[in-house]
Amino acid sequence: MGVLDIFGYILAFMGSGSLIISGLGIVRMPDIYTRIHAGTKASTLGILMIIASAACFEPAWSFKLLLLGAFILITNPLSSSALALASYKQGVKHLETSGVDELADKIKIKADSKEKR
Amino acid sequence: MTGFITLFTLLSMSVVALFSLRQSNLTQSVVLFSGVGLGSVVLFFIFNAPDVALTEAVIGSGITAVVLLIGIRHMHKEPEIEEVMMENRRGIRRIAIALLVLLTLLLLGKTLLGALSVETSNAGQALLEHAMQAGAANAVTSVVTYFRGFDTLGEVAVLFLAATGVGLLLTVEKGEDAIYIEPNFILRIGSGFLFPLILLFGLYIIVHGHLSPGGGFQGGVVIAAAFLLLFLTRRRFGLSHKIVTILESGAGMAYVLLGLTGLWLMGLFLGNFLPHPAEKIGMLVSGGIIPIIYILIGIKVGSEISYVVEKLIKRSHDV
Numbered sequence A: 001m002g003v004l005d006i007f008g009y010i011l012a013f014m015g016s017g018s019l020i021i022s023g024l025g026i027v028r029m030p031d032i033y034t035r036i037h038a039g040t041k042a043s044t045l046g047i048l049m050i051i052a053s054a055a056c057f058e059p060a061w062s063f064k065l066l067l068l069g070a071f072i073l074i075t076n077p078l079s080s081s082a083l084a085l086a087s088y089k090q091g092v093k094h095l096e097t098s099g100v101d102e103l104a105d106k107i108k109i110k111a112d113s114k115e116k117r
Numbered sequence B: 001m002t003g004f005i006t007l008f009t010l011l012s013m014s015v016v017a018l019f020s021l022r023q024s025n026l027t028q029s030v031v032l033f034s035g036v037g038l039g040s041v042v043l044f045f046i047f048n049a050p051d052v053a054l055t056e057a058v059i060g061s062g063i064t065a066v067v068l069l070i071g072i073r074h075m076h077k078e079p080e081i082e083e084v085m086m087e088n089r090r091g092i093r094r095i096a097i098a099l100l101v102l103l104t105l106l107l108l109g110k111t112l113l114g115a116l117s118v119e120t121s122n123a124g125q126a127l128l129e130h131a132m133q134a135g136a137a138n139a140v141t142s143v144v145t146y147f148r149g150f151d152t153l154g155e156v157a158v159l160f161l162a163a164t165g166v167g168l169l170l171t172v173e174k175g176e177d178a179i180y181i182e183p184n185f186i187l188r189i190g191s192g193f194l195f196p197l198i199l200l201f202g203l204y205i206i207v208h209g210h211l212s213p214g215g216g217f218q219g220g221v222v223i224a225a226a227f228l229l230l231f232l233t234r235r236r237f238g239l240s241h242k243i244v245t246i247l248e249s250g251a252g253m254a255y256v257l258l259g260l261t262g263l264w265l266m267g268l269f270l271g272n273f274l275p276h277p278a279e280k281i282g283m284l285v286s287g288g289i290i291p292i293i294y295i296l297i298g299i300k301v302g303s304e305i306s307y308v309v310e311k312l313i314k315r316s317h318d319v
Helices: A003-028 A032-057 A057-088 A103-116 B001-022 B026-044 B050-077 B081-116 B123-132 B139-147 B151-168 B185-207 B216-233 B241-266 B290-313
Strands: none
Touching: A032 A057, A057 A103, A057 B185, B001 B026, B001 B081, B001 B241, B026 B050, B026 B185, B050 B290, B139 B151, B139 B185, B139 B290, B151 B241, B151 B290, B216 B290, B241 B290
16 A cells, blocks of 8 residues: 555545535534535535545546546535525525624615616 | 445435425425436436436436526516416326326336346446447447437437427517526636536547547537526627537538448448447547547537527517
């Protein structure tokens, strides 16, 4: 077993741990925004780690895996942000304890300027 | 192990399908329906059909969902249709649930029987032995473009007819787009990064059609999905009609011309007249005319589906 293999095992272990935390977060978090948060950040990190570990096991695939990683790095946050914004515009409430709602003023201003047009 | 995964997927598919039927909100029902598509992707993959799984992943759980959602948005603009739907829905739902239960029972019974027997027969393996003859590493490709190349020409023609029908029904007059959601700023910028990556993936699938799962149909659909992303995030984006027409009809004509050349040189329509030595199987440049046919199919399918998607999205208000 080479050094790369050991490194790959460590990365795969950490990545699956991160994915487990992400899954746990989706179940345990109280409202939709925190759930999206857990489902995006932790799972993106986990998948990237697993892709990196795959690159350690099979160095010949690294270019394709790099592209795959870039793809996931873009799509995962994008889809989550679209989901979160869509649910915000649909009027899904966030938790009272979440603190300040910085988007409230901006969305309102946008709606006003639309009415004027 | 495979039996367990199959059973689990089938069960969860039926549960999701039932939920999708029982939803009163049509949008939620469409989202759940695309979940059923995801389940069938897993099933196709388990049963050694990665080519079909790829298509299902893009069409079944991607483009179909978007097209259905667009249809729902159009429906909400005309409330009368909605009322008629509500009256009919209860009856339709009962029939659909009955059919679904029957289908599920049949599938479950078949899977259980299949799990009991030692090994199910595998048509793919038998075909793989004949792949040498055609000169393509992917057995499915050698069937689609070589042994049944003529049928594929027919299929592509059917797709062309469907695209023409959609174009005739949903002709756009110059007006405002009916479907437009103010896109998320992050999504708009991100789609710019994403578009070339998806396009690259589609081209990769098309070019490697004779080596790995996928091919012209799958890659063409992936390319159409890339354009769908642009239609959804950019207001002013539109396909050039001239280019789509030239690509589409040019690819179709080239397909027929290739077939006729085969008839002329080999005495067989779509005969493989280019050299395809067996020892080159598995390399990118191999298989004679098979990769050329698949690239042509990819161009044709990609332009047709993109055209259909554009027509559906950019329908004007008063048509």
